[in-house]
Amino acid sequence: MESDDRSNRLRTRCSHLGGRPEGNEPYVPPIVQSTLFNLGSAADAESIFSGERPGHAYTRFGNPTVEKLAEAISSLEGGGGALVTSSGNAATLCAVTIAMSGRSGKLVTHPDIYGGSHELLAILSETYGLQVAVVDPSEEASWLDAVRNAGAVLLETPSNPLMRLIDLKATIEAARSKAAPVIVDNTVATPFNQQPFQFGADWVVQSTTKYLNGHSDVVGGCLVKREKLTPQDRRVHKNLGGTVNAMEAWLVLRGMRTFALRMEAHNRNGRAIADWLRGHPAVSKVHYPGNGGKRQAEIFGRQMSGGSGFLAFELSGGGEAADRFLDRMQLITHAVSLGGMESLATRPAMSSHRGMDPEARRLAGITDGLIRLSVGTEAPEDLIADLQRALPGGTGAYQANGGKFEGT
Ligand SMILES: *Cc1c(COP(=O)(O)O)cnc(C)c1O
Numbered sequence: 001m002e003s004d005d006r007s008n009r010l011r012t013r014c015s016h017l018g019g020r021p022e023g024n025e026p027y028v029p030p031i032v033q034s035t036l037f038n039l040g041s042a043a044d045a046e047s048i049f050s051g052e053r054p055g056h057a058y059t060r061f062g063n064p065t066v067e068k069l070a071e072a073i074s075s076l077e078g079g080g081g082a083l084v085t086s087s088g089n090a091a092t093l094c095a096v097t098i099a100m101s102g103r104s105g106k107l108v109t110h111p112d113i114y115g116g117s118h119e120l121l122a123i124l125s126e127t128y129g130l131q132v133a134v135v136d137p138s139e140e141a142s143w144l145d146a147v148r149n150a151g152a153v154l155l156e157t158p159s160n161p162l163m164r165l166i167d168l169k170a171t172i173e174a175a176r177s178k179a180a181p182v183i184v185d186n187t188v189a190t191p192f193n194q195q196p197f198q199f200g201a202d203w204v205v206q207s208t209t210k211y212l213n214g215h216s217d218v219v220g221g222c223l224v225k226r227e228k229l230t231p232q233d234r235r236v237h238k239n240l241g242g243t244v245n246a247m248e249a250w251l252v253l254r255g256m257r258t259f260a261l262r263m264e265a266h267n268r269n270g271r272a273i274a275d276w277l278r279g280h281p282a283v284s285k286v287h288y289p290g291n292g293g294k295r296q297a298e299i300f301g302r303q304m305s306g307g308s309g310f311l312a313f314e315l316s317g318g319g320e321a322a323d324r325f326l327d328r329m330q331l332i333t334h335a336v337s338l339g340g341m342e343s344l345a346t347r348p349a350m351s352s353h354r355g356m357d358p359e360a361r362r363l364a365g366i367t368d369g370l371i372r373l374s375v376g377t378e379a380p381e382d383l384i385a386d387l388q389r390a391l392p393g394g395t396g397a398y399q400a401n402g403g404k405f406e407g408t
Contacts, residue, residue: 006305010076010192011260017072017253029068031250035059051231061238065246069253073212073222076191076259077204081229083237084222084249088187088207089116090242091221095203096124096154098223098236099181105151106131110143110166111364112159114185114207115352121154137166147174156185157194157303161312161348161372162365163287165299168199176200187211188338189289192263193306197226210339211308213255214262218248262341265377266309272380273373273387277313282321282392284369285314309375310338312348319368321392322347326371328390331382338374343383345373 018029037056039045048055056062066084074082085091100107109121111134124130135146137155143166147153153175157166168184175182183203184196190211196204206212208220221242225233237243274288289307290300300307315321325345326334332343336351346352353366362368375383389396 007192007260007264013075014257014260017256018068019071029065029250029253032064032246034246059245060241060243063246063249065253066244066249069249069256070222072253072256073206073208074224076256077186077206077224078191078195078197079204079224080227081233082222082224083229083233084208084220084244085237086221086242086244086248087219088114088185088205088209088221089120090240091205091207091223092117092120092154092183092185093124094237094240094242095183095205095223096121096130096152097240098233099152099154099183099203100130101232101236103151103180105149105178105180106133106146107152107154108133108135108146108150108180109154110135110137110156110159112162112164113154113156114160114187117154117156117185137171138164140167140170144170144174147171147180148177150175150178150180152180153182154185155182156188158188158289158308158310160188160310161287161352161370163188163289163307163311164292165289165296165304167299168194168196168201168303172200188308188310189304190259190263190308192260193267193308194304197224199303200226202226208252209337211263211266212259212339213252214259214339214341215251215255216337216340216342218251218255220244220248220252262377263306263308266339266375267306269375269377269380269383270307270309270311273375273383274307274311276384277311277387280387280391282315282317283313284316287312287314309377310373311375312370312372314367315369315371315392317369317392319347319349322369322371323350324392325390328394328396329386330389330396331378331386332373332390340374341377343374343376343378343386345371348372 047053070082070084121132125132135143137143172182181202184201185205187207204224206222277283278286288311332345335344348366349368
């Protein structure tokens with residue numbers, strides 16, 4: 001019931017993104033596609049630069065359209081303020097830089113964070129000596145111990161691609177012992193299904209490229225703070241430089257109007273497809289948020305109100321069966337990324353995790369027969385027909401023979 005109330009409130013908020021206009025203002029926020037703004041008199045310029053009165057000077061420092069997007073995302077996450085970035089990775093860089101500034105100790109994270117975040121931390125560590133501890137959260141005692149002694153924490157729940165959940169409440173409480181800021185990458189869960197600030201997270205990072213924009217046509221990101229942004233937060237953001245122009249911000253704002261409606265469909269389809277796959281004889285395992293034992297189910301019940309449309313499944317026929325599946329899909333597209341209205345599939349061992357040592361990869365649960373599926377908003381019976389056709393035992397044509405989806 002509570003989650004229904006919350007999703008209804010999110011629906012209302014999404015319908016009014018950008019705020020109710022005043023006077024004769026346009027209903028849809030204008031695209032202020034200008035790098036610079038007239039500063040007016042010397043006295044006006046002085047009051048803008050000193051922050052005494054609101055105003056704009058240069059789009060990297062601030063732009064009215066971009067600020068509308070920041071307000072909209074902050075309101076969906078329930079935060080005190082947000083900073084918009086040019087990608088999810090730029091948001092992670094900005095959040096880690098702010099969280100670690102003036103702090104000793106390691107940045108604690110886990111092995112199955114997003115591959116790009118991993119690479120980013122490796123570069124920061126090689127170049128600037130950032131100390132990173134990669135700890136397995138399923139060993140809960142050692143994870144919480146590392147968090148208790150952390151300089152800052154960067155975590156992602158559900159993880160990608162195995163959809164493992166990390167207990168936000170326990171982790172954030174442990175981080176309090178040395179006041180370590182906790183950054184939660186909420187891209188996969190989205191604010192529709194999980195609100196990390198309710199558990200005391202300090203920062204939420206989003207790749208708006210995925211569910212928030214939802215149309216697979218903009219790369220973008222955002223970092224949201226539980227408390228109000230400080231001038232120092234804004235200083236780091238504008239000088240790291242990963243800011244955006246008005247046009248991209250406007251597109252994300254437009255995409256977000258249907259965010260709640262899309263998430264209802266992704267949640268419904270994700271669960272239906274996970275359930276259907278579980279009954280298929282060629283599928284040995286299905287990874288969906290809340291699956292994987294009593295503890296995972298308990299964490300799901302406490303911190304998530306839906307599983308979203310992202311899942312993975314294992315084919316008992318291994319890499320060969322997985323490749324055959326990819327070749328035989330006719331509706332689902334073989335492509336990376338997630339969160340759009342179209343369903344997408346990849347084989348992580350061959351794409352996102354191909355750089356890993358094969359044995360380490362297998363130990364991490366990324367088997368050769370693992371398929372990652374971003375379930376879109378199509379009719380579930382069409383998706384099931386495509387899965388049925390492409391999975392071992394199905395009768396789908398090899399796609400290279402010119403097979404095209406013709407409906408069911
Ligand atoms: C895609 C993704 C990112 C990075 O976002 P970009 O917009 O590609 O830079 C970060 N975290 C997660 C969980 C993602 O899926």
